[in-house]
């Protein structure tokens with residue numbers, strides 16, 4: 209009991225002596241959202257060392273967010289594995305045992321109170337999770353400085369980027385050992401984003417923490433990331449490659465003249481995706497003229513990515529985005545139809 213309590217304490221976990229604990233150690237993990245259906249993740253093995261900054265990349269629908277939800281305990285059923293350990297523990301949750309999840313799952317969970325979201329209420333940023341802010345004042349003030357936050361902002365008046373900054377601040381108040389970011393920094397302007405990623409680098413270096421960052425935007429990736437992992441089209445995760453000795457990346461860096469890659473990480477991911485699609489399809493011409501068309505076609509065949517949440521919510525909430533507009537439109541059309549029918553009947557009666 210005492211042992212358990214010690215490990216649960218995020219501050220204790222963040223001490224330098226804890227650096228030896230692997231942030232992620234997973235062997236042969238298979239996962240299905242639905243039993244008896246094709247697995248969404250197959251035979252995944254993933255070891256992430258302390259002080260790693262890992263980019264997780266892959267095509268839409270490949271399974272990146274699914275993996276990140278597993279790493280942060282948003283998903284905990286339907287899995288089997290030979291080894292599963294996050295910060296030295298099998299049990300995982302956001303804001304528990306040094307795990308911080310910057311992702312969007314929560315906002316998809318619709319409730320009867322749809323529209324009421326803590327980050328859009330009429331409260332000051334300083335009042336959000338006020339006790340945590342009080343407990344981690346030093347970290348709070350640093351995040352305020354780094355991200356350019358005004359603690360007097362009223363949350364309902366914030367722009368998307370400002371609201372994101374406050375959410376990031378709240379989620380990183382407690383010292384983390386594994387920070388998992390699912391496309392969360394896209395709303396930040398490039399200056400704030402750079403400061404945020406420099407801050408993450410410093411945190412990793414100082415405390416042996418690790419960051420897994422899933423993104424499709426690579427403008428700062430080359431200067432920031434230490435590793436890259438590909439969630440592949442066949443739902444298998446590639447090894448977590450160290451960029452310093454990952455040959456395809458080093459080859460791209462070495463290109464010069466007209467072949468020089470202005471954003472090497474972008475080039476690496478694009479070429480890797482093309483390679484995977486080519487491997488999966490026999491439709492390509494030798495010169496790859498139709499490559500982009502085939503990829504777009506294949507992506508278009510995917511069903512809506514968020515349909516599962518919508519299906520799960522069903523009609524329980526009585527609210528689906530756009531439904532009201534559709535209903536009002538349908539009612540208006542019905543009224544017009546009835547009016548037209550009445551006029552026609554009246555005309556027919558007069559003429560008969």
Ligand SMILES: Nc1ncnc2c1ncn2[C@@H]1O[C@H](COP(=O)(O)OP(=O)(O)OP(=O)(O)O)[C@@H](O)[C@H]1O
Nearest residue numbers: 241248267268269270271272273274275513516517
């Ligand atoms: N709740 C769910 N139930 C069943 N299947 C799901 C659920 N959520 C996602 N999926 C399916 O799992 C697969 C992987 O989805 P995921 O969101 O992890 O992909 P992704 O790589 O993050 O994509 P993107 O780049 O578009 O965000 C998709 O085929 C998706 O339809």
